[in-house]
Amino acid sequence: MIVGIDLGTTHSLIGVHRAQGGELFPNAHGDLLTPSVVSLDGDTVLVGKPAQDRLVTHPHLSVAAFKRLMGTSHETKLGDRRFRPEELSALVLRSLLADAEAALGERVTEAVISVPAYFTDAQRKATRAAGELAGIKVERLINEPTAAALAYGLRDRAGEGRVLVLDLGGGTFDVSILELFDGVVEVNATAGDNYLGGEDFLELLIKTFCQRNRIELSRLKPVDLAVLRQRMEQFKRALTDERSIDLELKLEGNAFTWSLDEAGFAQLAEPLLQRMRAPIERAMRDAKLKPSDLDDIVLVGGAVRMPMVARLVTRMFGRLPLRHIHPDQAIALGATVAAGLKSRDESLEEVVLTDVCPYTxxxxxxxxxxxxxxxxxxxxxxxxxxxxxxxxxxxxxxxxxxxxxxxxxxxxxxxxxxxxxxxxxxxxxxxxxxxxxxxxxxxxxxxxxxxxxxxxxxxxxxxxxxxxxEQNPGLMDDAEIRERLERLQSLKIHPREQQQNLALITRAERVYEEHVAMRSSVQEWIAHFRNTLESQDLARIEQDRKRFATALDELETL
The missing domain is CATH 2.60.34.10 (Substrate Binding Domain Of DNAk; Chain A, domain 1)
Structure with a gap:
């Protein structure tokens, strides 16, 4: 079985192509998006939602955004263990594969994985190594903008056409110009920035908030820093949907407030928006095209939800971009199409995908x-x-x-x-x-x-x-891959069927950390739920889990 995977900076998805189209698989919590976060609890690895909550409660044992380190020899210390970016990515892949196998009822052996079009040679090889460490064969890497084009069905459009795909994800920004004709999806030009994404807009808000409240970011405790990042991420997302937001936050016992509207956020982010313009203009120059030569402009990636991104594109090209497919899912759906083409799915007509060398x-x-x-x-x-x-x-x-x-x-x-x-x-x-x-x-x-x-x-x-x-400085050779694979085997992956319960407990521990006035109640809820788990009564566990989650929802909205 060949699956399609979007291995993202902030979230990852997995799916397969069927006769009716791409199908994405939910994780153990019922979500299609799995946070690309890893946390270590003794010899047990937590991935996704529970690991994300442990960024607050156990920041020294948890890590996110490691995709930006792919292709380097950087090691992240979690407890007394050290992990390379390929190993952390492999742990996310293992979790995704478990979700796919639970849905399919069969083992997954191969995958098509999407990568930023502007990924270097070293970053691409590191992604293949991550797949090998996860126990699968990475038959093909597909550029994210090309995957997005497949998801939008642009390969099926009548006649010829040129499409500009802008992919602003959590950690990278990709620009690709695709030409479509006679069943061929040909990349004319690609450009991008491997260090520009939603994370940078988040960092901008964090730094601005700290400057205006005279908070020394470098002196914050890891727990306070994790709380700040989490609340600011919620603040950033709220600014996407509402004109003005008031933020109230407690750090180290002190209360802080900040009011910001979307226009103010866009003004703060102007330097980041200017960084987006440069690769767009370069790709257009390389392809020798004018804005009027483009037939469609497609926006993908979770960060394109920010209204300022669509406004930038509209100003540059004088037209509204396409965003009718869920921006978080477009690349994963395209990867499933590529996997279907690889397995010669009868429901797909043959499509030729060409690629380009991203660097000179x-x-x-x-x-x-x-x-x-x-x-x-x-x-x-x-x-x-x-x-x-x-x-x-x-x-x-x-x-x-x-x-x-x-x-x-x-x-x-x-x-x-x-x-x-x-x-x-x-x-x-x-x-x-x-x-x-x-x-x-x-x-x-x-x-x-x-x-x-x-x-x-x-x-x-x-x-x-x-x-x-074949190898680049900082990449693992075959012997090191085998050695790292043996080390990863010693780690236990938390059983999938218990992940909903685990995620709820880790969430409660985070809420306990954040809401000092309600700690007694939260601690009592945790004890009660742990006692329910000991009963092994599945019906009772499900009933108590819903009750516990509702109580936490109400507390967090106070």
Whole structure:
């Protein structure tokens, strides 16, 4: 069975394609959205809703937004254990797979996972590694804007067309221009910002609130910081639906208030909105298109609910964007279509999906300026937005007579200086004696799976040298993946059938933490519910769970 997965910064979803269309599976709490949060409770791993509540009650044992760390060697300390971003993502994937298998009644073995279009080579390989750690084969990575286009059914539109897809998620912003014709979905151009998303708008509110109330953010206790983030996230969402909101918040025993309307929020966020404009304009330039050349503009990602985003797009293009599919679900639904295409689902007509190389690939060269040689310049070989698979070559020559070797450095990036780009590898090529000015011919070949092959040929002797860029600095090799997989096996995943009860208890513990005046009542409710769980009477447990949840709802609305 092949499933489609949206592995998001803030929330993740899983589903499958059936004859009637994409179907997303609910988690143990009945929600389609599973928070991308992991918490450790002894040797037991909590994922999703209960882990999200433990961000407040056990901040030192809980972590969120780790998708932004994919492709790095950063390790997060939870208790006495350390986790790489791939491992944390694998734990989220395991939870999603358990939900899918519960709904399907069979084991899931393969998945198509969506990734930001602007994800680097390293980030894509880290996502594949996360799937391997979760025990599944990641047959394909699909760019999120392409998935969104499939979800909107744009592949079925009559005739040809160009579509601009803007995906503002929790942690990343993607821009893709797609051309659709004769069953082909071809990416014309892509751009984005891997560090711009809903989390940045949240951080803006937090910093502004602290500045206006003279709160030193760095000195807040972890619990107070977690409460602040949670309440500010609620505040941000409320500003999406209402013109003006009053916030009341207690931190370290002090009461604070803040009143803000949506227009004021948009004014504060103007620098972030300007950051959104840059990749949109770059993608349009790369595709050599004018606004009038676009047939549709599609908004996806949870953060596009903010009215300021639609206003920005309307001002830039003079028309309203499409938002008729749930913005949180569009990418996951598209991933299920891609999974259906992969499994050759009979209900789907064959669609050809093309991709592009999101970054420029090249090498380092030196220039002779007068009597001096200045190294460190970037020489592009495969320009960004080249349709893959792609193969390009260029010739290079030694700087000195009698030079015995040349080093071909492989870089990825857009800066004219290599020091600001990402080094992927290098290959040293000996030069045959007496070769003279013949130099070397360098060919870069980039395939659909994100593998880069570098081939260097000595033009004098015809000798060939090859380098396959499969690993990047900071990524795990096969041996480390096996070692990390064994370590993850020692962790227990909380049984799915008990997760509703666990989530309710962790929520109650958070409410106890936040509502000092009601602690006695909340503690009594927790004790009563734990006693009910001991009875193992399922009907009684369900009845008490509903009663307990209602009591917490009423308390939190006071």
């Amino acid at each position: 690939l090249g090498t380092q060269v030196a220039h002779r300026v007068g009597n001096q040689i200045q190294a460190g310049y970037f020489h592009p070989i495969i320009p960004r937005n080249s349709v893959v698979p792609v193969s390009r070559e260029d010739s290079f020559y030694p700087m000195h007579d009698g030079q015995k070797q040349v080093r071909i450095d492989v870089f990825q990036g857009e800066s004219p200086m290599v020091e600001k780009n990402i080094k992927l590898g290098e290959i040293n090529v000996p030069l045959t004696a007496g070769q003279g000015e013949s130099g070397v011919l360098v060919r870069f070949t980039y395939d659909i799976n994100g593998l880069l092959q570098v081939e260097v040929t000595e033009t004098g002797s015809g000798k060939r040298h090859e380098l396959l860029i």
